[in-house]
Structures are given as C-alpha cells and as structure tokens.
Amino acid sequence: MRFLFFLWGLSLISVGSFSTVRPLCHDDESFALLQFKQTFTINQPPSYAPANSKISSWLTHNSDCCMWDGVQCDENTGYVTSLDLSSSYLYGSINSSSSLFQLVHLQWLNLANNNFNHSRVPLGVRQLSKLTYLNLSNSAFSGQIPSEILQLSKLVSLDIGLNSLSLHKHGLKSITDKLMNLEELVLSEVEILSTIPSNLANLSSLTSIDLSDCRLHGEFPIGIFQLPNLKSLNVSFNSNLTGHVPEFNRSSPLEVLGLAFTSFSGMLPDSIGNLKSLFSLDVGGCNFSGPIPSTFDNLTELTYLRLSSNNFNLGTLSWVGKHTKLTHLYLKSTNLFGFISFSLRNLTQLKTVHLGYNHLTGPIPSWLANLTQLNILWLQANNLYGPIPMSISNLKNLQILDLFLNQLSGTVKFDLFLELKSLFYLQLSGNDLSLHINPNTNTTLQKFKVLGLGSCHLNDFPDFLRNQDQLEVLLLDNNTIHGQITKWIANVSKDSLVILDLSANFLTGFDQTLGTLPWTGLKKLDLFDNKFQVSLPIPPPSIISYDISNNSLHGEISQMICNLSSLSYLDLSYNNLSGFLPQCLRNLRNLSVFNLQHNNFHGRIPQIFLEGCKLRMISLNHNGFQGPLPSSLANCTMLEILDLGNNHIIDFFPSWLDILPELRILILQSNGFHGILTPNANFGFPKLHVIDLSNNNFSGKLPSEYFQIWKSMKSFDAGGLTYMKANGQVQISINGWFFILYYPMTFTIKGIRTEYEKIQNIFVAIDLSSNRFEGEIPKIVGNLRVLHTLNLSKNILTGSIPLSLVNLTNLESLDLSQNMLSGEIPMQLVDLTFLAVLNVSHNHLTGPIPEGKQFSTFENSSFDGNEGLCGSPLSKKCAGSKDLTPPPSIFVEDQGSESPFEFDWKPVMMGYGCGFIVGVFVGKIMIKRKYDWFRKTFAVGHPT
Ligand SMILES: *[C@@H]1O[C@H](CO)[C@@H](O)[C@H](O)[C@H]1NC(C)=O
Numbered sequence: 001m002r003f004l005f006f007l008w009g010l011s012l013i014s015v016g017s018f019s020t021v022r023p024l025c026h027d028d029e030s031f032a033l034l035q036f037k038q039t040f041t042i043n044q045p046p047s048y049a050p051a052n053s054k055i056s057s058w059l060t061h062n063s064d065c066c067m068w069d070g071v072q073c074d075e076n077t078g079y080v081t082s083l084d085l086s087s088s089y090l091y092g093s094i095n096s097s098s099s100l101f102q103l104v105h106l107q108w109l110n111l112a113n114n115n116f117n118h119s120r121v122p123l124g125v126r127q128l129s130k131l132t133y134l135n136l137s138n139s140a141f142s143g144q145i146p147s148e149i150l151q152l153s154k155l156v157s158l159d160i161g162l163n164s165l166s167l168h169k170h171g172l173k174s175i176t177d178k179l180m181n182l183e184e185l186v187l188s189e190v191e192i193l194s195t196i197p198s199n200l201a202n203l204s205s206l207t208s209i210d211l212s213d214c215r216l217h218g219e220f221p222i223g224i225f226q227l228p229n230l231k232s233l234n235v236s237f238n239s240n241l242t243g244h245v246p247e248f249n250r251s252s253p254l255e256v257l258g259l260a261f262t263s264f265s266g267m268l269p270d271s272i273g274n275l276k277s278l279f280s281l282d283v284g285g286c287n288f289s290g291p292i293p294s295t296f297d298n299l300t301e302l303t304y305l306r307l308s309s310n311n312f313n314l315g316t317l318s319w320v321g322k323h324t325k326l327t328h329l330y331l332k333s334t335n336l337f338g339f340i341s342f343s344l345r346n347l348t349q350l351k352t353v354h355l356g357y358n359h360l361t362g363p364i365p366s367w368l369a370n371l372t373q374l375n376i377l378w379l380q381a382n383n384l385y386g387p388i389p390m391s392i393s394n395l396k397n398l399q400i401l402d403l404f405l406n407q408l409s410g411t412v413k414f415d416l417f418l419e420l421k422s423l424f425y426l427q428l429s430g431n432d433l434s435l436h437i438n439p440n441t442n443t444t445l446q447k448f449k450v451l452g453l454g455s456c457h458l459n460d461f462p463d464f465l466r467n468q469d470q471l472e473v474l475l476l477d478n479n480t481i482h483g484q485i486t487k488w489i490a491n492v493s494k495d496s497l498v499i500l501d502l503s504a505n506f507l508t509g510f511d512q513t514l515g516t517l518p519w520t521g522l523k524k525l526d527l528f529d530n531k532f533q534v535s536l537p538i539p540p541p542s543i544i545s546y547d548i549s550n551n552s553l554h555g556e557i558s559q560m561i562c563n564l565s566s567l568s569y570l571d572l573s574y575n576n577l578s579g580f581l582p583q584c585l586r587n588l589r590n591l592s593v594f595n596l597q598h599n600n601f602h603g604r605i606p607q608i609f610l611e612g613c614k615l616r617m618i619s620l621n622h623n624g625f626q627g628p629l630p631s632s633l634a635n636c637t638m639l640e641i642l643d644l645g646n647n648h649i650i651d652f653f654p655s656w657l658d659i660l661p662e663l664r665i666l667i668l669q670s671n672g673f674h675g676i677l678t679p680n681a682n683f684g685f686p687k688l689h690v691i692d693l694s695n696n697n698f699s700g701k702l703p704s705e706y707f708q709i710w711k712s713m714k715s716f717d718a719g720g721l722t723y724m725k726a727n728g729q730v731q732i733s734i735n736g737w738f739f740i741l742y743y744p745m746t747f748t749i750k751g752i753r754t755e756y757e758k759i760q761n762i763f764v765a766i767d768l769s770s771n772r773f774e775g776e777i778p779k780i781v782g783n784l785r786v787l788h789t790l791n792l793s794k795n796i797l798t799g800s801i802p803l804s805l806v807n808l809t810n811l812e813s814l815d816l817s818q819n820m821l822s823g824e825i826p827m828q829l830v831d832l833t834f835l836a837v838l839n840v841s842h843n844h845l846t847g848p849i850p851e852g853k854q855f856s857t858f859e860n861s862s863f864d865g866n867e868g869l870c871g872s873p874l875s876k877k878c879a880g881s882k883d884l885t886p887p888p889s890i891f892v893e894d895q896g897s898e899s900p901f902e903f904d905w906k907p908v909m910m911g912y913g914c915g916f917i918v919g920v921f922v923g924k925i926m927i928k929r930k931y932d933w934f935r936k937t938f939a940v941g942h943p944t
Pocket residue numbers: 215216238239240
C-alpha cells in the first residue's frame with residue numbers, strides 16, 4: 001500500500017446529450033465484444049467490493065451494444081469509441097488475435113484492475129491507432145512493453161503501471177520521442193533501469209508523470225519540474241535517482257510531488273511556498289538537509305505531508321498550524337525538538353500523525369484528544385515525560401497508539417485503553433509506567449494485534465490475555481514477572497503470535513507438561529535475562545530468532561533444535577549448557593548468528609558448516625572446545641566475526657581463514673594455536689579490523705606480510721561510523737517488524753578486558769601478546785594508520801621501537817612490555833596525542849624518556865624494568881639533562897560518545913514498519929541503566 005495518493009486521472013463520465021437519431025452499434029463490433037467477453041471468466045469480487053462486473057450485462061448480440069455497460073459509441077457513426085472494463089474481475093489471457101483489436105475506432109480503452117494472468121501486452125494494440133487513452137494498469141501483465149505501443153501516436157494518456165512489465169534500454173527515451181501528445185504518463189513499477197531522458201522535459205502538455213519504483217538512476221532532469229502544465233510528479237522509490245529541488249515560481253500548477261526514497265539531496269528552497277496548489281508532498285527517506293523552509297506556512301492546501309527521515313536541521317513544529325486540511329502528517333526522524341506544538345491543535349482533520357524518533361519533550365498535551373479524527377498516533381522514541389493524559393480516551397477512532405521509549409511515568413489504568421474500541425496496536429514499552437490492570441477487566445470484545453507492555457511494573461501475566469487470541473506481537477519484557485510460564489500463558493494467541501518478548505523478568509521455566517512450545521507461527525522469541533534453570537526449551541519450527549542468553553540453562557543441547565530449519569539468529573550465551581555440539585546442527589542452513597559463548601561445551605567443534613553457509617557471526621568464546629578446527633568453516637564466506645577465544649583448541653593458524661572476504665573480527669585468544677603466521681597468497685582479510693591472537697603459542701617473526709595487506713587497518717571504511725550488526729525482519733499482518741541485532745565482542749582495551757556488546761566498525765586493534773614471536777617489530781606496522789590498540793607484549797621481540805609508530809595517530813593504547821626491546825624510545829612518540837595507555841616496561845630500553853604532551857601523564861609502571869631508561873617519571877635523572885620545563889600537557893579526554901565502544905550494553909532493537917516503513921524499536925533495552933546512551937545512538941542510525 002505504498003501509493004497513498006492517486007492520480008486524478010481522466011474519469012469517464014457519460015454526460016453526452018441524448019441524440020435522437022443515433023445509429024445502432026455495428027453487428028461485427030457487437031460480435032467482437034461478445035467474443036472478447038467469452039475469453040474470460042469473471043472472478044468472484046471480494047466481499048467489500050461492488051458485486052457487478054460490467055461485462056456481465058453484455059447479453060445478446062441482438063441488443064444495441066452501445067447501450068452496454070462500459071461501452072460508448074460515436075453518435076454519428078455508431079462505432080465503438082470507448083471501452084471501460086476497469087475493475088471488472090476479468091480473469092484470463094489476452095493476445096494479439098483477441099477480437100478486441102477489431103474495434104479499430106476505439107479512442108478510449110481502460111482494462112485496469114483485472115487479472116490477465118501474466119499475458120504480454122498484445123502487439124495487436126497497434127491496430128487501435130486512434131487511441132488517445134490507454135489504461136492497462138494493475139492487471140497482471142508481464143514481460144517487455146512492446147515497441148508497438150509507440151505507434152499509438154495520438155495517445156494522450158498512457159498508464160501501464162503496477163504490472164510486472166519492463167522497458168528495454170532506450171525505452172523511456174523512445175516513448176518521449178514518439179508520444180508527443182502525452183498528458184499523462186504512468187509507468188510505476190515498470191522496470192526501466194535507465195536514467196530519465198532530458199527530453200521528457202520537452203513534452204509540454206504533460207500534466208502527470210508517475211515513474212515511481214522504476215529502478216531509475218542518474219540525475220533527475222531539472223527541467224521536468226518546470227513543465228508548464230505539470231500537476232503531478234511522482235518518482236518515489238527510485239533509490240539511485242539523484243537530484244535536487246529547484247526554485248518554483250508562483251505560476252507552477254504542481255499539486256502532487258513525490259520524491260520519497262530517492263537520493264534527492266540539498267535544501268528545500270524557500271520558493272516551495274509558491275506551490276499554492278500543492279496538496280500532497282512526499283519527500284520521506286531522501287537526503288535533504290538544511291532547515292524546513294518557513295515558507296511551508298503557505299502550503300495551506302496540503303492534505304498529505306511526509307518529510308520523514310531526512311537530515312533536516314533541528315527545528316520545532318511551530319510552522320504546522322496553518323495546514324488545517326492535513327490528514328496525514330509524517331515527521332518521523334526530522335530532528336524536531338521542543339514541546340509538541342500547540343499549533344498542531346489547529347489540524348483537526350488529522351488521521352495519521354508520525355512524530356516518532358525526534359527530540360520532542362514535555363508532557364503529552366491533553367488537547368491532543370481534540371484531534372478526534374486520529375486513527376494513528378506515533379510518538380515513540382522522543383523525550384516525552386509525565387503521565388498519559390486521561391483525555392486520550394476521547395480518541396474514539398484510534399487504532400494505533402505508540403508511545404514506546406519515552407520517559408512517561410505515573411500510574412495508568414489499562415481500562416483507559418479499553419474505551420478505544422478500535423485500538424488494536426498499543427505500545428507502552430520503554431517508559432516507566434505503572435500499568436494498573438483491573439483483574440475483572442473483560443476484553444472479550446477487544447482484540448489486540450500488537451501489545452507492548454514492557455517495563456510496566458507488572459508482577460504477573462495479565463489475566464485479560466486469556467481472551468486475546470489474535471495477538472501477533474506481545475512484549476512483556478523488563479517487568480518483574482516471576483515463576484513458570486504456565487499452560488494458559490502458552491495458549492495465549494497460540495495460532496497468531498509471531499513475536500514474543502519475555503526478556504528481563506524472573507521466569508524460571510515452562511510448565512513441564514508442555515513439551516515443545518505451542519505457538520505455531522512464532523518467529524521471534526526473547527527469553528534472555530531470566531532465571532530459566534531447565535534444559536534448553538525448543539521453540540516451534542517457525543522460529544527465526546531465538547535468544548535465551550543469560551539464564552541458567554543446563555544439560556546438553558537437544559537434537560530437536562536441529563529441526564528449526566528457519567532459525568537465523570541463535571543466542572544461547574551465558575548459560576551452563578554442556579556436552580558436545582550435535583552434528584545435526586548442520587541442518588540449520590539459514591543460521592546467520594550463532595552465539596554460544598560462556599557455556600561449558602566441550603569436544604571438537606563438529607563439521608557443521610556446509611557449502612552455502614550463511615553464518616555471519618560465530619562466537620564460541622569461553623567454552624571447553626578442543627582442537628583442531630573444523631576445516632568446513634572455510635565454507636562460511638559471509639563470516640564477519642569469528643570468536644573462538646578461551647577454549648582449548650590446538651591447531652596451526654588456519655590459513656584458509658584468509659579467504660573469508662568479509663571477516664572483520666578474528667579472536668582466537670587463549671587457546672593452543674601455534675606455528676608461524678604466513679598469509680595465504682594475497683587475499684589476507686581485506687576487511688579485518690580486529691585481530692586478537694593473544695595467549696597462544698605462535699612463534700616466528702611478526703607477520704609483516706599481513707601488516708602489508710590488512711587494508712582496512714590503513715584507512716577507515718568510507719561508509720562512516722556504523723555498528724556491526726545483523727538486520728532482521730519478521731512479517732506481521734500489518735507489515736514488517738524490523739530488528740537490529742548488534743554483535744558483541746570481548747577485547748582488551750586500555751589494559752582492561754571488557755565485554756563490549758556493540759562494536760563500531762571504526763575500531764581497529766591488534767593483540768598478539770603472550771606468544772613467542774621473535775625478531776624485530778617491522779617498520780611496516782606504521783602503515784596501519786587507523787589502529788586504536790596495538791599489543792605486542794610478552795613475546796621475545798628484539799631490536800628497537802620503530803620510529804614509524806609515530807604514524808599511528810589514532811593510537812590510544814600501545815603495549816610493548818615484557819619483550820627484549822633495546823635502544824631509545826623515539827622522541828617523536830610524544831606526538832601521539834590520543835595515546836592514553838603506554839607500556840614499555842620490562843625491556844632493555846635505554847636513554848631518556850620523551851617528555852611532554854601525553855608522556856607527562858604516564859606513570860612509573862609504564863617504564864619499569866628497563867635498567868637504562870632515565871628521566872621523568874622515573875627517579876633516575878639522565879646524565880647531562882638540562883632542567884627544561886616540559887611543554888604543557890595536552891591530555892586528550894576520553895572521547896565520550898565518540899569512543900568506539902558502548903559499555904555493558906546488549907541491545908536488540910526492533911522496529912515496526914507500517915505502510916511507509918514507519919518504525920518502532922523494541923527489545924533488549926536496559927532502559928534504566930543505559931537509557932541516555934541508547935537514545936543518542938539509535939536516533940542516528942536507524943533506517944527510514
Ligand atoms: C542501485 O545501485 C546499486 C549499485 O549499482 C545496485 O546494486 C542496486 O540494485 C540499485 N538499486 C536500484 C533500486 O536500482
């Protein structure tokens with residue numbers, strides 16, 4: 001349902017004056033029509049639609065066909081000139097020999113909204129050379145659009161959109177070359193795959209252009225905006241189409257402008273205020289920036305406005321008060337701040353409002369309830385505080401209310417929402433509300449589809465859920481629900497539930513008599529951060545994402561898990577599961593994230609990674625796995641993270657890892673890996689940016705060949721700052737429910753071993769410490785210019801500290817301690833202004849310690865155990881040192897939000913998309929603890 005606005009096409013209304021002597025319809029034409037009719041069956045119309053197909057009134061060939069429904073004839077000649085069979089439930093094929101093409105006097109042909117069962121557009125259409133109007137839209141045509149259409153040179157209106165059609169390479173240009181009289185051109189969803197020819201701007205009679213979702217690319221010809229008669233322009237959903245919006249003058253007749261989900265950029269010009277007839281403006285999901293022009297005031301005819309998800313400047317909502325005709329207002333993620341503006345109160349026609357993902361603050365105004373037409377209200381992910389106003393119960397038409405992730409508080413009675421009889425989507429999670437549910441609440445008549453009652457201070461499963469048999473999403477996370485999941489709970493919406501989140505409660509297990517879990521269509525199940533003390537519960541085979549991490553599960557993994565063939569995300573980390581991994585895990589062919597870290601598994605990692613492996617993350621850290629590694633891991637060519645740290649794997653460095661083109665993070669730390677590191681040809685991890693081989697038995701020289709080819713350690717990804725994540729989407733009836741799963745990682749940074757629950761792609765680190773590497777530190781290490789952390793400590797390295805280290809200008813932590821390094825510390829290292837941790841202790845370094853800048857912040861322990869070092873901070877003075885005052889310290893503060901890590905945080909964010917991909921985040925939110933941080937980051941990163 002992406003097309004909210006319709007083109008105000010020519011609609012044929014028979015208003016012709018009644019002529020007394022009109023010839024009857026010609027027999028051959030009436031025969032042709034009847035023959036045409038016979039090639040189709042008439043589908044049963046849907047219950048909500050008018051029951052009549054026009055064609056069913058066509059009965060005998062004796063009657064005058066000019067009188068039939070949908071047929072019109074020329075008053076003088078009696079020839080059929082117009083045929084309108086739109087929405088007639090026709091089903092069947094149509095080809096060039098169809099008797100339809102005998103109606104050569106046709107000027108008007110409308111076959112829209114039927115089902116021609118993948119027919120090609122018939123070449124016979126060229127026989128209808130008098131056509132001025134041709135509409136074949138949404139009628140299940142497929143294949144290439146034939147060039148015969150170009151012979152219809154009289155065409156004024158051509159609509160062939162919403163089929164599975166494509167247009168060959170120069171197709172669009174030939175249309176604009178040949179069909180010079182076009183006023184209306186609709187090619188939506190036709191696969192065009194080209195740029196837009198600039199001569200489209202020469203067709204000065206054009207009033208309406210719809211090229212939405214045509215996979216167009218290149219720069220949009222600006223002249224098209226200036227077509228003197230253009231009322232409607234829609235090029236939405238061409239993500240590779242670039243362009244900018246020009247100045248408009250007051251004579252522009254534009255009424256509809258759709259640029260949504262393109263790559264249009266730049267500012268919206270002030271002169272947009274000149275478009276006094278504009279009633280629909282959709283620029284959602286583009287790259288527009290700058291302010292929302294104050295001249296928006298002048299667009300008083302607007303009924304539909306979407307500015308969502310651009311890069312507009314911070315601004316307020318105050319400009320909105322004049323748009324009193326608005327019915328749909330989408331301002332998701334437009335950098336709004338301040339209170340919900342009182343001017344919104346003027347917009348009494350509003351049906352849908354999206355103000356989510358902004359910085360709005362203050363209470364939810366009680367006058368909002370005066371907007372009584374409201375069906376849909378999105379306010380999620382703002383800073384709204386205070387109670388939910390009682391007046392909200394006046395919004396009798398409300399169907400969707402989303403208040404997720406604000407700072408609302410106070411007690412709210414669930415009965416309040418039961419007064420909203422149409423409400424089927426209620427999302428209160430992520431606030432600090434105390435939801436009071438009357439135990440006698442009778443919701444038999446009110447069926448919810450989406451119910452978010454996370455962090456609502458619930459101590460029990462709400463009893464009214466017993467009557468809810470249509471729920472698709474149920475979120476009860478972050479409450480204080482204790483005990484077992486009993487039988488009745490497992491029966492809640494047994495057949496409809498798709499997403500269930502019970503995370504962060506005190507649940508201990510399932511009623512033993514249940515066997516497998518009963519929800520037959522469940523796709524996402526979150527049970528993490530509970531007290532489950534049972535063996536691993538097995539979700540139904542429909543499951544896609546299953547997270548039961550951070551419980552006390554014990555015992556072995558049941559082989560039954562291998563039946564979950566749709567499973568893509570599996571997180572069993574932080575439990576006490578034990579035993580061998582079952583060989584049958586190889587059946588999980590869709591697995592993308594496989595997280596078993598911090599359990600007690602042992603034995604070899606089985607050969608479960610088959611050809612076509614889709615795994616992107618494997619974490620087996622902190623188990624008792626023994627080596628060697630399964631070579632089948634090489635099948636996982638999409639692997640981004642491999643974490644096998646803290647096991648007992650004994651193997652050579654797996655050089656086949658080199659050929660995993662996507663590998664970004666490799667952690668083999670604290671195992672029994674040994675041997676020499678040499679790259680396998682020149683592949684060598686083009687994307688690697690974290691490698692931790694510490695605490696193994698590697699020997700030989702440091703791998704300078706690798707240092708040479710680790711491209712992604714030399715410069716940052718052009719893509720800018722993102723978190724490493726897996727995106728997921730689960731379909732529910734209203735639309736998709738998006739979620740983002742961040743990869744966690746354990747790493748030592750600045751000397752402290754820490755678990756990071758979210759990794760930025762710009763974090764670059766090498767840890768080769770505690771091995772038996774020998775020889776010199778190769779100069780080439782200075783090429784890895786974006787390194788944050790370099791740890792080569794506890795090896796047997798000799799030689800001096802290479803001067804090239806001064807090139808590592810992002811370095812925050814450098815540990816070379818406990819080696820056999822000699823020579824002086826290069827003075828130039830004082831220029832590493834980000835360096836917060838330096839350790840060169842226990843080497844054979846000599847000479848003066850560099851002074852000033854960062855070096856004045858390091859303590860004795862950084863330099864201990866080097867007989868020959870002298871100078872501050874050591875007490876040993878250097879011979880012949882002059883007492884110079886060191887330059888002032890420019891200690892760089894920890895970068896706060898720009899630090900590559902966010903600590904102690906394991907978010908799973910989910911979004912809900914409805915129609916226009918409006919989103920909601922739900923999930924693993926430690927709302928109270930990490931609330932502020934969460935607010936900051938997700939506002940940046942979420943797709944439209
Ligand atoms: C946009 O361009 C990219 C890169 O050329 C291509 O992979 C993608 O399919 C294009 N998208 C559309 C909608 O045409």
